[in-house]
Amino acid sequence: MTAPFSNSQVLTPADFALITQGADVHGLSRPSQSYWQDAWARLKKNRRAIVSLWLIVGLLAFALLGPLLWQIDPARQDIDQISQAPGAERSASIVAPYEFWGGEALSGFDNGTGLRLGAQANSQAVRLLWEAAPDADGFRLYRNIFPVDGGLAFGLPIAEFPNSLAGFYEDRLDLRPDTYFYSLVTLDAQGALTTEYQTLEVPVHRVITVDEVRTRALVSAAAELAVGNEVFLALHPLGTDYLGRDMLSRLMAGARVSLFIGIVAPFLFVLLGVAYGATAGFLGGRVDQLMMRFADFVVALPFLLFMILFQVVFGIGPGESGIVPMLVALVVLSWPSTARLVRGQILQIRQEAYISASRLLGARSSYLVWRHMIPNTMGVILVTLTFAVPSAIFTEAFLSFIGMGVAPPTASWGSMSNEGLATMLTHPHELIFPALLISITVLAFNLLGDGLRDALDARMRSFE
Amino acid sequence: MVTVRRRDAAPEPPWVHGVSPAVPPAQISVIEAVFREILRNNTMWQYTLKRLIQGITTVWFIATATFLAMHNVPGDPLSAERGTSEAIRANLAARYGLDKPLAEQYFIYLGNFVKGDFGISFTQQNRQVNDIIREHFPVSATLGVLAVIFAALGGVLWGALTALYRNRLPDTIIMFMVILGISVPSFVFAALGQLTLVNLNALFGISLLPVAGWGTVSHMLLPALVLGMGTMAYLTRLMRSSMLEIIHSDYVRTAKAKGLPAARIFSRHQLRNAILPVITVLGPAIAAITTGGFVVELVFAIPGLGRYFVQAVQQLDYTVIMGTTVFYGAFLVFMVIVVDLLYGWIDPRVRLQ
Numbered sequence: 001m002t003a004p005f006s007n008s009q010v011l012t013p014a015d016f017a018l019i020t021q022g023a024d025v026h027g028l029s030r031p032s033q034s035y036w037q038d039a040w041a042r043l044k045k046n047r048r049a050i051v052s053l054w055l056i057v058g059l060l061a062f063a064l065l066g067p068l069l070w071q072i073d074p075a076r077q078d079i080d081q082i083s084q085a086p087g088a089e090r091s092a093s094i095v096a097p098y099e100f101w102g103g104e105a106l107s108g109f110d111n112g113t114g115l116r117l118g119a120q121a122n123s124q125a126v127r128l129l130w131e132a133a134p135d136a137d138g139f140r141l142y143r144n145i146f147p148v149d150g151g152l153a154f155g156l157p158i159a160e161f162p163n164s165l166a167g168f169y170e171d172r173l174d175l176r177p178d179t180y181f182y183s184l185v186t187l188d189a190q191g192a193l194t195t196e197y198q199t200l201e202v203p204v205h206r207v208i209t210v211d212e213v214r215t216r217a218l219v220s221a222a223a224e225l226a227v228g229n230e231v232f233l234a235l236h237p238l239g240t241d242y243l244g245r246d247m248l249s250r251l252m253a254g255a256r257v258s259l260f261i262g263i264v265a266p267f268l269f270v271l272l273g274v275a276y277g278a279t280a281g282f283l284g285g286r287v288d289q290l291m292m293r294f295a296d297f298v299v300a301l302p303f304l305l306f307m308i309l310f311q312v313v314f315g316i317g318p319g320e321s322g323i324v325p326m327l328v329a330l331v332v333l334s335w336p337s338t339a340r341l342v343r344g345q346i347l348q349i350r351q352e353a354y355i356s357a358s359r360l361l362g363a364r365s366s367y368l369v370w371r372h373m374i375p376n377t378m379g380v381i382l383v384t385l386t387f388a389v390p391s392a393i394f395t396e397a398f399l400s401f402i403g404m405g406v407a408p409p410t411a412s413w414g415s416m417s418n419e420g421l422a423t424m425l426t427h428p429h430e431l432i433f434p435a436l437l438i439s440i441t442v443l444a445f446n447l448l449g450d451g452l453r454d455a456l457d458a459r460m461r462s463f464e
Numbered sequence: 465m466v467t468v469r470r471r472d473a474a475p476e477p478p479w480v481h482g483v484s485p486a487v488p489p490a491q492i493s494v495i496e497a498v499f500r501e502i503l504r505n506n507t508m509w510q511y512t513l514k515r516l517i518q519g520i521t522t523v524w525f526i527a528t529a530t531f532l533a534m535h536n537v538p539g540d541p542l543s544a545e546r547g548t549s550e551a552i553r554a555n556l557a558a559r560y561g562l563d564k565p566l567a568e569q570y571f572i573y574l575g576n577f578v579k580g581d582f583g584i585s586f587t588q589q590n591r592q593v594n595d596i597i598r599e600h601f602p603v604s605a606t607l608g609v610l611a612v613i614f615a616a617l618g619g620v621l622w623g624a625l626t627a628l629y630r631n632r633l634p635d636t637i638i639m640f641m642v643i644l645g646i647s648v649p650s651f652v653f654a655a656l657g658q659l660t661l662v663n664l665n666a667l668f669g670i671s672l673l674p675v676a677g678w679g680t681v682s683h684m685l686l687p688a689l690v691l692g693m694g695t696m697a698y699l700t701r702l703m704r705s706s707m708l709e710i711i712h713s714d715y716v717r718t719a720k721a722k723g724l725p726a727a728r729i730f731s732r733h734q735l736r737n738a739i740l741p742v743i744t745v746l747g748p749a750i751a752a753i754t755t756g757g758f759v760v761e762l763v764f765a766i767p768g769l770g771r772y773f774v775q776a777v778q779q780l781d782y783t784v785i786m787g788t789t790v791f792y793g794a795f796l797v798f799m800v801i802v803v804d805l806l807y808g809w810i811d812p813r814v815r816l817q
Contacts, residue, residue, distance in 0.1 A: 296518075297525040300800075302792045304756060306529075308777050309789065313533050394649060398759055401651050402774055414649075421655055421763070425662070435652040443647035 039379070042455040049451020055444040059437075063255035066248075074253040075409040078234055078244040080208070080216070082176070083427040086239040086247070089177060092206040094213065094229045098124050103168035105129055115184045115198045118168060122207040126171040128182060128200070136164035136186035140193065143171065144181045145426070148199045154183045177206035206233075239429050242419060250411040251433055257323060257412045258441065261396045265330040266388035272331060273338025274374070274381060280339065281346030282369055292343065295336035306333055307395060308404045321410040326399065330392055338384055345377040379456035386449035390442040397438050413438045498809045512805060519797045526793035527577055530786050531570055537780065560586070573786070582787030587779045593787035596772060601791070603678060604761070604768035608754040610684055611692035615749065618696040620742060623703020624735060627711060638700065645697025650756070653690045654763040661686060676765045687764045691757055695749045699742055707738040740811050747803035751796040 033041070043049055081088075106119045109129075118127040128141070144155025159169050164186070171182075185197040208218075210225045218231050225231075238247035280291040307329050314325035349355060355372060363371075399405035400414030408415065413434040420431030557563040561572060576583060582593035622642070626635045658675050665671050673682050710716060711734065719729045758770025769788060776784035 297522055300522040300793065300797055301526055301529060302751070302789065302796055304758075305773065305789050305792055306533075308774070309530065309533050309785065312777055312780070313536050315537070390647070397649050398651075398756075401649075402759060402762055404774065404777065417649075417651060421651070424655055424659060431652075431655060435649070435655075439644075439648045439652065442649075443643060446643070446646055 035379075039452075039455045043451050046451040046454065048447045049455075052444040052447040052451070055440065056448065059255060059441055059444070060259065063252060063259050066252040066255070070248055070252065072246045072249040074245060074249040074411050076245065078236070078240055078246070080206075080212075080233050080244070081236060081240050082244040083242050083423060083430065084236060084240045084244075085427065085429050086237060088239065089206070090233045090235065091230050092208040092233055093122075094210055094225055094227050094231060095122065095124060095207040096227055097209050097211070101125065101127055101168075101170050103129070115182065115200045117200070117202065120205075121202045122205045123175045123177055124172070124207050126175065126180065126182070126202055126204060128169045128171065128184075130167055130184055130198075132166045133164045133186055133196075136194070136196070137189045138162050138164060138187040138191065139167065140185050140187055141169055142183040142185065143173075144183070145178060146181065147201075148181050148183050148197075154185060154197070155181065160187075175204055177204055179203050208233075238433055239427075241416070241430050242423060242427070247429070247433060250416060251413070251437060253411040254413040254416055254434060255437065257321075257406055257410065258393050258396055258414075258438070261323065261327060261330070262389045262393035262441070262445075265327050265334070265392045266385055268327070269331040269335040270338050270381060270385045270388060273335040274342050274377075276335060277339035277342030277344075278346055278369060278373060278377075281343035281350070282365065282373065284347075284350075288343070292340070295339050298333065298336045299340075301333060303333055304395070304398065307399060311399065311404050316407045320407060322405060322407040323410070326396060326405060330395060334388070334392075338381070338388075341380060341384060342377055345380055346373050349373050349376050383449060383453045383456060386445060386452050390445040390449075393438065393442055393445070498805055508808065511808070515801045515804065519801050522797045523790070523794045524574075526797075527574065527786075527790045528570075530789045530793075531573055534782055534786055535566060535569075537782075560584075577790065582791070583783040585781055585784050587776075587781045587784075593783050596784060597769065597787060597791055600767060600769040600772050603766060604754060604757055604770055607684060607688055607691060607760070607766065607768060608750065608757055610688035611695070611753050611757075612746070612750055613692075614688055615692035615695035615699055615753070616742065616746065618692070619699025620703050620735075620739060622696070622700040623742075624707055624730075624738065626700065626704045627707030627738075628730075630708065639704075642697045642700045645693050645700075648693075650690055650694060651759050651763055653693050654687070654760055657686050657690050658763070676763075678764075678766045683764075683766075687760050687766060690764075691753060691760045695753060699745070699749070702745065703738060703742055706741045707734060710734050710738050713737075740807075743803065743807050743810060747800035750799045750803070754792070754796070754799075 080092075081090075101119070103118070109116070109118055109120075113131060115128060115130045118129040119125075121127070130139070133139075139161040140157055141159040141161075142154035142156060143158050144153065146153065146155070148154055158171060158173060161167055180202045182200045182202060183197050184200075186194050188194050208231060210227075213219060213225060213231055214221075216234075218233060219225070236246050236248065238251065241247055241250065276291065276295070280288045280295075307326075310329035310332065311322070311325050314328060316322040316325060349372065355368060358368060358372060396405060396412065397414030397417070400412040401418045403415075403418065405414055406412045416434035417431055417438070420427070420429075420434065424431050554563065561569060564572070580594070582597070585591040585593060585596065588596075622638050626638045629635045661673055661675050665673075665675070673686055674680075675686075677683055716729060716733055719733050724733075757768060758774055760766070761768040761771040762774070769792075773785070773788045775781075776788065
């Protein structure tokens, strides 16, 4: 008969001898790890969570250390560079101060037909000339930043001429170093547009006068300046916004607002929620019922509506940023979810045998709460805290976006997004940078929260 | 024709009292079914009544909180009219009942509220708050319902797909989108959506969908999608984890073992059970979507109640603010109750508890 097991071996009485005499019976084969060490080891294995952690560290450095390195007032306006995209040309040539122009073509510009330049076009003035059109009844001059396409979009009407004689026009309206498309459209007797038009593409160069260079301190006071010299305007690595304010310093200031609200508000309301929930859960009975009913009421308040209402109630005085009212409103409205969670945990822990044991050994209530109940809910609380951060940042961004958050000129990513939205087509960087930062921050906290949840609490672990 | 009663027919359960013969389930609406369930079942009755009373107290709490909040706002609604003499101010205060003591104002306000009268707007002459709500709420509600439908359908579909293709390419792609959906604020989605639409419209030379405004179904699609995006991402995650839990359950293994086709296991066993957690969060999701709608309403220039609320807050229009808040609060509270009752109807296990 063959052996029933393929790996069977002949057992001898020696195999059944006691081995308890060995020295290492009670030795631990692996190092002992506390709950937190174990959780940290598990978190370290989660690459997404660790990358997120570093991202958050980076964002905090951006908010706190950034302003030390890039010391530009986020509220200061650089009126030479408005809505400037990052990496835009900063050079400007020095010209003589503006002088009146009577319509005479300068040398080099004195021949040509149709709509043409009368002088070198620069950001001081664009000077246009044109000939008479005998069969027309007038002209209207338009300016566009996009090419005139099929005669449909001429852009901004800047001047109208009631006769069709040869004429000139000097455009000094808010000129930027860009390419402009001027269109001269002939009008009929009723002053309506005809289909006849001529278009001129004008590249505009940035110029600056000596006085302007001096007042803006662009060069050292000792430097010699002459017409024709090149100077460089102030550097804005991420461009400027619609008021000429430096985007980088505004993003840093906004980061401080967003991260302050995003971290402090959850911390405060989680603290409040833990205290409330632990009290209710520990006391139990009628007090618990009453306390939780009140929490239910607060949960039922329409959140964003009441956030706005509270903002109004606390009021933002002149010169205040509106951060504190938002913080208070967030805390007042957000604590019940933590309270509910902690109460549930406490009720569960109250039934555990180690609580009864501790009580039998004479532990007082405060000892039970502080030594047993709170530490055992710590994991859940930490996870709640991490997930509360992105939602607080979102709330701040939403409120600032609709103009109910921080008061201008305080920068916040939400209010910057709102301002950038208006010029999304022409200056996308004003929307993209703050929106990207909000998204990255929220993403990092969400991924870290996922990682923490998986590391800290096996019961809450999701099926991934 | 004689109906033959089968001998082994189960006796009627003892808790059924005086019920009309059962109508085939296909012929009754969901709401009717819930009501039938409520009438048939004694505990369901009690539960419904309890929830309704709770709901009414909650609405009372919301109304009181709003009243107290509004009466602590610095400044008063009459201060908007500059340069009015004391006599005119007193007259105005008397007209709006602002000269009465706070307690009296509170009871008048509660009384009117019970009658369904939210008063007259402060900033718009002779315009009833009720009219404002009646005019603008349907817009917000339409947008919200459409967004919830988008979110729920999308969430269930994507969630089920990710679970079926777990750790494979479709799962990775969808979960990446989900993380984006959770992390990107809706106003950014709105802006990106508009931008894409503008470029698409320019590319094809026709207007595929309007970029902003309100009126036709085509106006609603993009805002509703944007509004539902965050919730859709959240529901996808929820659906995925609940689906994965069910894939490992005993009854699915049994169904597989007895040779059911995969499609039938999916539709009858997995999907039906996995949807339950999605339904529980649908109540709060509706709440979040309807009150969160004003950001989207602002970006897309939709004349909804949310946008009106922001405007009223900026103008300190007391009655409109209070009316809108209480109305929204009541709406949300009863939405959650309805969803909870629906849940009891869908999942018999909940009824037993």
